Amino acid sequence: MGFEIDYLAIAPELILVATIVMVLVLDFVLPRRAKYFTAIASVLGVTFAALPLLILAVDGGSREMFDGSYTVDTFALVLKGLFIVAGYLVLLMSVSYIEGDRYYQGEYYFLILCSILGSLVMASSRDLIVLFIGLELTTAPLFMLAGWRKGDMKSNEASLKYYILGVLSTALMLFGMSLVFGLTGEVSFDGIREGIGDAAAGDASTALGLAVLLIIVGFGFKVSAVPFHFWAPDTYEGAPTPVTAYLSVNSKAAGFVGMLILMYLALPGASNYWAPALWIMAAASMTIGNLAALRQQNIVRLLAYSSIAQAGFMLVPFAAAAVSGTDLSEAFSATVVYLVIYSIMNLGAFAVVIAGARKTGTGDIDGWAGLGSYDARLGVLAAVFFFSLAGIPPLAGWFAKFVMFRSVMIAGGVSTVALAVIAAVNSVIAFYYYARVVKSIWLDGAPATALGDRADTPAGSLRLALIIAGVLTVLVGIYPTLASVFGDASRVLAAG
């Protein structure tokens, strides 16, 4: 029977759980001045959690537990690797930022580790209940982290907005899931896929359509796709910057992973309902996200709208393939590649924002004028990440855009070409506002009076995060094969 537990397969999760408990205990026993040991324990825990992933990847094959509802295959491993690396970078960014605040460090790391654990569970979920638990474990700690600065009204507002919309989206998604269960009598993805044909054919097809739409709307909130994006800019601005980085990368990626495996593994039979919805969401997210980003003055809000637009780009391959009725596996691997590259360059951009905000003392783009003249290294890194987000070769972003357009071309058809045109126009618009940040940093003169501490050097951990993200962004741009490995690995799921 399927209830034997394969401890190696869930070793990353177990190590994280042990770290979480340890961080809580450490926080309790350590004296106030030694609280930074919780940070060290968290970083080490996440590093150790990556080791079993490597062993499992070398070992290969698919391991199923609990009657197949928890599966560790190469696809799950790729995404777990992404979540762990991204979580690691966010932890590195957090160390100096959280230390500077007078708030509680131990709980911060506890919550963020819980969220990373949730995203790992998410990648392995192969039934509705595990998917739901993974998603909630990812987002529930973030409600609290968004409101981390308790005394700051903006942080409170960020957390309440995120909370209400997050819980609302959960309720909508759950109602959709309960209807799917009622129609098919199954909670496992395989069972639903087999049962969905009968449900779509009978008189229950309206209920099925409603269920699928509710699920899409629920995930739309999680990945902040237009028209369900309005919480994102406010929450991103009000939350502490490392948490914003986490929200825009891990939490968005977890939402995407959940949506795609659910659509791909469980609901391909209902694609006539979700394909048009994804198409509209993709086109609207790209256009509205980019147009709104054009008029932003605050750099975090600019990145918030940019991440909405990037979510639109990420939806393009799947929407195009589903609308034209071609094989979804190519689109699936294109989305995974985009997700991996986006995560690295966006985390890099947020690391630059954290370092730059300390130096300039402001989050306004105009306030960053001349940053390149007094800190050339940070200026170069800012240019690397922002040009990469714009998709300029030889930085990683171009390959993400390339695989996206290639998968659309493979799909073919009128509506997909229309989507490709919208995506191409939006890539050009996006270049303008990314370039504006770089222009401000390099071409504008520095203001005479400095708000921040220009001599400030980023803490060692933040510097490490900047270096890792920068090296990966350049390396993947020059050797795109590094990223396409992830795409190929996720194609295994398509075959199986």
Next chain:
Amino acid sequence: MSLVVTPGWYMTLAALLFAIGALGILIRRNALVMFMCIELMLNAVNLTFVAAGRALGNLDGQMAVFFVLVVAAAEVVVGLAIIVAIFRRRESASVDELSEMAG
């Protein structure tokens, strides 16, 4: 003539509860009342799961309800903590007054 309560009745009731909850979120502006509406929606989900599980003779539905209940309880704890934090600073639980950021 006897009245037989079929699963369809429960489904209809669940759909009604869900609609009331969703409507409440849209029109009420007090964060506490919005919480209650979300709870109503989650209970509609539970009712659907139980009714469908019973009708299909499948225990998975009941099992799902336990998970939904636990997660709902955890979320209420988080939500109330956020509201208390806000209330301490401005003596109001109206979401309309929370508009520090815009654009």
